[in-house]
Amino acid sequence: MNQFQDHLQRTISECATDIEALYRRCLSTAPNYGVTLEDFTTAIRAAVNKYLGQSDVDVPTAETARSFIGELQTTDLYLALACSRGNEHAWWEFDQSYRRYIERVARHLASADTSAEEVIDSVYVELYGTRVVDGVRQSKFATYTGRGTLRGWLRTVVWHAVIDLHRASHDEVSIEDWSEAGGEARARPGSRERSREGSETAAIDRITRDRYAAATAEALDESLQSLGDHEKLLLLYYHVENLKLREIARLVEVPTSPLRRWFQRQSKRRLSTPESRVHESTIMRWLEKVYEKIQKAFRDVLQGRHGLSDAEVDICTELATGDLAREDVRNNLGDSGATVLSKGRGE
């Protein structure tokens, strides 16, 4: 065990009283689940290791660890631990509480080649675990840490199961191909064909032959590179993954969302009301700020390094975008869902 891990384990040990209190609370609610304090502590320890045990950051303080443990969905974790051990009472409770939800997610994602029933069966089999390695049944529940809700975790498990079943029925299909061939996107109204991708690529190829192309690309890449990771991710979600403004707003709905906190720190206007709801217009404002930063950096590179005039910078921009269809990002604000930008290829 290295020094970092050693320190981390000591920090977790300092939280033993908190862990035991959480365990007692879970135990009083469901005394027949067969989960011991040791099982529970081991699971909490694993969660802390996984999320706070990044070796390139400082060792968390006992206070940080205590706060982290307090945020864990311990009731969900307790249920998952019992289910992973095959406890029948826990399975009964799980089935009562989540079967309908699993069915709903499966029906939403099911397609012509993957029936909802097949997905549900596959999910239950995976949750129980049909492989035994060294005497331990490999239940999917054992991978749940309680960092998110059990419900959110199940949504991901069902989603993965659908992809796996789709892959099995179509040899090997990538996630990208699955989502583009239909999958979840089928249910979304107004999905447009990706017919323009070829022309965009061709346009970019043509532009690269232009005398300004190299300078434009260099300036743009440098401008994008100068952004913070939060800003880059926002742009990628919006332009490459085609998340709508309201979907991004949902992503940052939780007041503690790191993306939300980061952007709020950049904005004096939001500081007074950090808990207020994030609207689509807020995301648009965040995007506008990112565009402004890029625009400034873009002009600085072209003018400062390449000695271009304002007019020449405009020519660069216009030539580079000349053949591309104009899709103003504001469309999504006034459009309830009909405008979905075409999807970009992966790497």
Next chain:
Amino acid sequence: MARQKTDRRAAALRDLIRARLMARAVIAPSRYSGIAHLDGDQLSAFVEGRLGQTESTPFIAHLVSCAACRRATAELVRLQFALGDEGQTNQGVELEEPGRIRRLLEDVASRVVHTHEEVMAYHAPAEDLEQENKTEDEEEKNKGEDEG
């Protein structure tokens, strides 16, 4: 007129950004994330916005550079959005059919593959065992009475 020109410039730049991002799909993150890929637990915790600032930093760096994980998070956000926030998980659950869970677990347990020939103990709840013992006792008692 000047305002129109500024708007046109801004719109053109946005188109350019979009085209460039779509052509590349990834941007190098500011820092190396140290993460191979996000697993299901990490994906759902991120999509639910549960991660703290320190925890999320390597995740965000990874999502900037990994198109597959980013696409997974985007799909999960869409799914979460499409399903909506339902609140209670057990709404509308019908009365439980007796013994359904037992049969379900037995069915799933029958598919278990033992890779090292160990037998996995099935955790039957205590009252079930008591019930089984009681039935056996009664059977033996009846048998004794019949023989007597």
